Amino acid sequence: MSLRVFSPKAPHFEEVSAExxxxxEFARRVRCGEWRGCRGHRIKSVINIGIGGSAVGPQCVWHALRPAVxxxxxxxxxxxxxxxxxxxxSSCEAKSTLVIVSxxxxxxxxTNVNADAVDQWLLENGIVGADRAKHIVVVSANPKAAEIFGLPEENLFKFWNWVGxxxxxxGAIGLPVLIGLGEEIFTEFLRGAEEMDRHSLSAPVLENLPALLALLEYRNAVELDVGSLCVLPYDERLNMIVPWLQQLEMESLGKSSDIDGKPITHRTGLPVWGGNGDEAQHSFGQxxxxxxxxxxxxxxWxxxxxxxxxxxxxxxxxxxxAQCEALVTRPCASDKFNVLTALTLDALVPRRIGALMALYEHKTTMLATLFDVNAFDQPGVEYGKKLSREVEREVVSERRHEECSAV
Structure with a gap:
């Protein structure tokens, strides 16, 4: 929440406000043409390089709020x-492209493999040495990220280890959205989230939207043996909410031990899936x-x-x-059922997108409290990364052995 508050009393306010x-300021310079490529060309394309939380959040917001042109x-x-x-x-020109490595x-x-490939593409187009600083910026909690990538320190936009x-x-991970939409829209996005933060902290439980969603899912998972959560947005602009929510809930709640390291014997949350509601009626709606x-x-909707x-x-x-009614009207002979929640927004504007995403964030952290798990770690992800590095080293070693044998 500290990333989206505007009160000087908030934790980390000074460092967040400064960044x-x-x-x-950087986004303003790019948008107005003051920040240009090394040959003087105005920036027309931004490539955001990042995966997981460094991609799906800003991609969700951009898909929801981007203009038609x-x-x-x-x-x-x-x-x-x-x-x-x-x-x-193939859809970008190097001379007018800004790369954000997040x-x-x-x-x-x-991210590093993709960043090296795009850096090589810039090289092939004559952008080398100090010229790279006009085409690449980095977003990281690692204070040496700019140095690692051979960039000046001012090309680093930071967030902090306390940010999942x-x-x-x-915050800074939203830089591509800020460049694409501008300061006014991005601020409205933050304001909407801040309003939901205040609501989650102050509203009584029976009127508290994230608390109600969390309690419903807790009951569905633990008591009713509901199998999964299907999210059906009836608006093209909300289609990316599904993969964003998959990561948010399943990475946060996919734990088999509690915060004290004790095994958990019940479900922690539900698998999340779904898709465009109108299209779903003609695919998995049956x-x-x-x-x-x-x-x-x-x-x-x-x-x-x-x-x-x-x-x-x-x-x-x-x-x-109609689907809200149809999906809870199961055949009489069935002992199965659906639990349906309809969420309506007065308009799909920046403030409401911010509130909707903050709503699901609070629901997720409240569920983590109910399940007694840490919503902010991901040991399974880290283990997979470790195995991948080991396998890649083995593949490289095998290829070198084959090359030597061939010689």
Whole structure:
């Protein structure tokens, strides 16, 4: 919450406020054309290199709030996949591209591989040495990140070790969104989250939205043996909320031991899945209504459309409301059921997106309290990274052995 408060009484206010000012100033310079590439070209493309919390949060916000036509294209290079890399690079010109390398530790293998590849692309286009500083900035909690990447210290935008990656979009990790949307919209996004923070801390339990969602999911997981949480947004702009929420809840609550290290014998949260609600009606909607499992379902839609096509909105919202009824009306002979929650927003504006994402953050940390687990670590992820490095070293060693044998 400290990343999105505006009160001097808040923890870490001075350092957060100072870094936010740096971010705003840098984004302003890029947007107005004051910050240019090394050959004087205005920045027209931004490539955000990062994975997990360094990608899915800002990608979710950008997808929700981006204009139909943007002066600056924002690309997210997350997976270490050459196809994705090639597609992004082929749509950018090096001379007018800004690269943001985002990594909390600056040791994430996928991010480093992608960053090296994009750096090589800049080199191939004549951007080398000191010229790189006009095309690359880094976002990290590692104070030596800029030095590691051969950049001046002022090219580092920092966040802190007390910020969990999947909770970090509100600060420097949100830089691509800030560049793409501007200071006013990003501030409204933060204000909406701050309003939800105050609500979560002060509202009575029966009126407290994140507490109610947390209690419902706790009962679904522990008492009712509900199998999963399916999220169905009825608005194109909310489609990325599903992968964002998958990481938020499943990485935070996917634990088998409590905070004292004792084994947990019950479920901690639910698997999260879903997709565009209208499309889901014609794919897995049949399974939800008449399948042999019990499912928790969140249906989300705004009451004001984000476009001028009235028939489309009328049809879409009618479908959303109809599905709310259909999905809880199971065949009489079935002992399975769905637990459905409808969340409506008055409009899908920056302040409401901030509030919605903060709502789910608070729900997740409240669930962690109920389950007695740490919402801010991810030992399984770290173990997977360790194994991947070991396997990669083995592959490299095997290839060198094969090359030597061939010679």
């Amino acid at each position: 936010r000012s740096r971010l705003y 943007s002066d600056i294209d924002i690309h997210f290079l997350s997976a270490v996949d050459g196809v994705l890399l090639e597609r992004i690079l 990594s909390k530790s600056f040791t994430t293998r996928e 990656g999947r909770f970090s979009v509100w 399974w939800l209504r008449e399948g042999t499992g019990s499912t928790a379902i969140d249906v989300i 705004p009451e004001i459309p984000g476009h001028r096509f009235a028939p489309h909105y009328r049809c879409l919202v009618s479908n959303a409301k």
